[in-house]
Amino acid sequence: MGDTPLSRRTFLSAAGAAGIAGLAAPLLSACGTSGPAGRGKGGGKNLQVWVLQDEGQNPIQQAAIDDFNKSSATKLKLVPTASSGSSGYTDKLRIGMGSPNPPDLIFNWGTGSIVDYAKGGLLVDLDSQLASDATWKNSFLPSVLDAGKADGKYYGIPMRGMQPVLVFYNKTMFAEHGQKPPATYDDLLGLVTYFNSKKIQPFALGHVDAWPNLMWLEYLVERIGGPSVFQDILAGKPGAWGNPAVLDSLRRIQDLVDRRAFGTNFASVNYVNDGAGLLFAKGRAAMHLMGTWEYSNQVDKHPDFAKKDLSFAPFPTVSGGKGDANSVVGNPTNYFSISSKSADVAAATAFLKKEMAGPMYVDKLIKAGDVPAVSGLESRLSDSPNPEFAKYVYQMVQKAPSFTLSWDQALPHQFTDPLHSNLQKVFLKKMTPEQFVQAMGAVK
Amino acid sequence: MTAAGSADRAARPGALWIVPAALFFGVFAGVPLVLTAVLSFTSWNGLGTPAFNGLDNWSRVLSDDAVWESLRISLVFMVLCWLVQTPLALLLGVWAAGRELNRAVLSSIFFLPLLMSTAAIAISWRVLLDPNFGLAATIGPYIGFPDGNIVGSQHGAVAAVVIVIAWQFVPFHTLLYQGAARQIPQMLYDAALIDGASRVRQFWHITLPQLRHTIVTSSVLMLVGSLTYFETILIVTNGGPGSATMVLPQRMYLSAFQSFQMGYASVIALVLAALGTALSLLIVRFSGFAKMRSTLEGI
Known part of the structure; x- marks a missing residue:
């Protein structure tokens, strides 16, 4: 009975260590996964295709794989990974890519999401393949193909719909009040004043999830300073964050907050749990700046609203701004990249060549409501469940001189959290535009 | 009490019995702890081989306002x-x-x-x-x-x-x-x-x-x-x-x-582990819990 403290102390430190075991466990598994290196029957190999779990998309991807497997000795296998937001998948991918047996074909968001892998030589450089096969290269919209470049080279082939950010608005409400969607930033300020005077929140905003705030900064910077401002930031040029266009945009954001453009309680509103979407659908907010997925989201959750009231417009121009009124920001699309450690790079490339712009895969995407980044689709988009919206998005991207990838997807990973939380602080007025610029410039 | 104590000691099982528990603790707590400690002196993004960077992560944590705030x-x-x-x-x-x-x-x-x-x-x-x-x-x-x-x-x-x-x-x-x-x-x-x-x-x-x-x-x-x-x-x-x-x-x-x-996160993980351990030891020491005095003495 006398000398138990020692064992208890050991127990207690075990309890403390359990906290970090959660961190280290994936590292252990990363060292240990050297499983069978996919060799199938009959000389062909087995390749793994890692994708995000998605009830709508997975069957379409499976159909493409089935079609390819019919005529190939090397067989592909779809491995969907469940995910909340994008984090579950990106974590798993990072560990898989660090292991001796990485996946062969990799679903990703382009640029920032693959730049570490590209620099580490873990992905197949597709520059020469695309250059030698002009038909293949031309089958994709150039702005979308380019937006996925990492480290200045092509590593990804567009594999699903395009998701630019739009101003969604309630057309019934606008008609009742005799208003038009904003063509210029001054129109937008006018609408903010007008709707506030009618006790309607001008814009819904899912502030809690952080990334919806970023759309405001991305579009304002694009309109005021043009695409080069963010290209400089992405290239890591000294002082790039301090560009006057960034400061001007941040000041305008704080001005919008002061004008109650997002109401007073936006700091409690989320996007992913239908907070902002519901506010918009219930007619309590007039507009919503969001990616194209907001359309399918509303069709899904509030079908009546989507059918009767939902309309869409481009982000307004800013007078004196250098940006092109047709430029867009958002998520160009998702991409497939090929692992350089794959047992059969040729088969993986052949799959992308045959299927990604192939008629069967593209048709299925269109029928599911996606607008694929494939050229010459105008006539085929009539098959979309929402042909009007699909054609609008398609033409919008087609005539866009530049398509800036969402900053949090484009920048290296260590920028994501500071970008999200510092911009939240700007919205909450706990940080000045100058402090934001300084904090982002200090991220290493 | 003394008699009971020595009887208890005599009946104590052999050291072999501790092996399963020690193994479990070693594999799931000891090894990760040591690995995390090693990682804290490296720069590693999860790919390739961690590169040693000495005390960089530790000095960065000390000067990182965000960590202090957290x-x-x-x-x-x-x-x-x-x-x-x-x-x-x-x-x-x-x-x-x-x-x-x-x-x-x-x-x-x-x-x-x-x-x-x-x-x-x-x-x-x-x-x-x-x-x-x-x-x-x-x-x-x-x-x-x-x-x-x-x-x-x-x-x-x-x-x-x-x-x-x-x-x-x-x-x-x-x-x-x-x-x-x-x-x-x-x-x-x-x-x-x-x-x-x-x-x-x-x-x-x-x-x-x-x-x-x-x-x-x-x-x-x-x-x-x-x-x-x-x-x-x-x-x-x-x-x-x-x-x-x-x-x-x-x-x-x-x-x-x-x-x-990963290196930087490992430093934070170690700080957390150290805090948790120190805290529980302090409470046990200063509350007199370790003395295991019965609450039923004198009854």
């Missing part, structure tokens, strides 16, 4: 959670220890949150806290949040998280206190009754001292456990508004799995 927030949560949960659990537990039917029925309702997963609880609360359509919109105006902006204000968010965590964990600690209170010999209360002691005095002078060890156990679990609160905060406030509820574990998670700076 440490402060973690400590605030720890103190607030203890202050809110201990009195509630203690009173409820002692009350639930009674054998009356109404107490048994009500206690089993109180214990319901124990059956739910943390994520489910946090998601339900997030819906309740929506400022436009949730409960926050209805009751907000009565508690000083006219527009329901509870999780959007610094103090509101902290309070909301403390309440959600308390709602989830008070039942567990109530269970501990209920069990312990039932162990207190009835004769102590009978004697006090004869001496004319009131209910309140009985509570202060019998129940509380008799529950000493349970208070220490429950406090250690609460305080050390509160250092690892993570999923509740991630779901309810996502660390916001701004970074007002960004606790150290979430900072570690973001460094490791969003920024992919």
Whole structure:
């Protein structure tokens, strides 16, 4: 009975260590996964295709794989990974890519999401393949193909719909009040004043999830300073964050907050749990700046609203701004990249060549409501469940001189959290535009 | 006591019996701990080989305001959670220890949150806290949040998280206190009754001292456990508004799995492990828990 403290102390430190075991466990598994290196029957190999779990998309991807497997000795296998937001998948991918047996074909968001892998030589450089096969290269919209470049080279082939950010608005409400969607930033300020005077929140905003705030900064910077401002930031040029266009945009954001453009309680509103979407659908907010997925989201959750009231417009121009009124920001699309450690790079490339712009895969995407980044689709988009919206998005991207990838997807990973939380602080007025610029410039 | 002690020693089983436990501890706690310590001196993004960079991560942590802010927030949560949960659990537990039917029925309702997963609880609360359509919109105006902006204000968010965590964990600690209170010999209360002691005095002078060890156990679990609160905060406030509820574990998670700076995250992990260990050792030492003095001496 006398000398138990020692064992208890050991127990207690075990309890403390359990906290970090959660961190280290994936590292252990990363060292240990050297499983069978996919060799199938009959000389062909087995390749793994890692994708995000998605009830709508997975069957379409499976159909493409089935079609390819019919005529190939090397067989592909779809491995969907469940995910909340994008984090579950990106974590798993990072560990898989660090292991001796990485996946062969990799679903990703382009640029920032693959730049570490590209620099580490873990992905197949597709520059020469695309250059030698002009038909293949031309089958994709150039702005979308380019937006996925990492480290200045092509590593990804567009594999699903395009998701630019739009101003969604309630057309019934606008008609009742005799208003038009904003063509210029001054129109937008006018609408903010007008709707506030009618006790309607001008814009819904899912502030809690952080990334919806970023759309405001991305579009304002694009309109005021043009695409080069963010290209400089992405290239890591000294002082790039301090560009006057960034400061001007941040000041305008704080001005919008002061004008109650997002109401007073936006700091409690989320996007992913239908907070902002519901506010918009219930007619309590007039507009919503969001990616194209907001359309399918509303069709899904509030079908009546989507059918009767939902309309869409481009982000307004800013007078004196250098940006092109047709430029867009958002998520160009998702991409497939090929692992350089794959047992059969040729088969993986052949799959992308045959299927990604192939008629069967593209048709299925269109029928599911996606607008694929494939050229010459105008006539085929009539098959979309929402042909009007699909054609609008398609033409919008087609005539866009530049398509800036969402900053949090484009920048290296260590920028994501500071970008999200510092911009939240700007919205909450706990940080000045100058402090934001300084904090982002200090991220290493 | 001495005789019993030596008899106990003589009957102690051989060292071999410790092997399974030692192996388990070694593989799941010891090795990861050592690996994490090694990683903390490297720069590693999860790919390729970690590169040693000496004390870089450690000096960066020391000068990183965000980490200090998170440490402060973690400590605030720890103190607030203890202050809110201990009195509630203690009173409820002692009350639930009674054998009356109404107490048994009500206690089993109180214990319901124990059956739910943390994520489910946090998601339900997030819906309740929506400022436009949730409960926050209805009751907000009565508690000083006219527009329901509870999780959007610094103090509101902290309070909301403390309440959600308390709602989830008070039942567990109530269970501990209920069990312990039932162990207190009835004769102590009978004697006090004869001496004319009131209910309140009985509570202060019998129940509380008799529950000493349970208070220490429950406090250690609460305080050390509160250092690892993570999923509740991630779901309810996502660390916001701004970074007002960004606790150290979430900072570690973001460094490791969003920024992919494994070395840096390892330093935060080690700080957390050291804090947790130090805290539990301190409580055990200064509460006299380690002396294992019986609460039944003299009976």
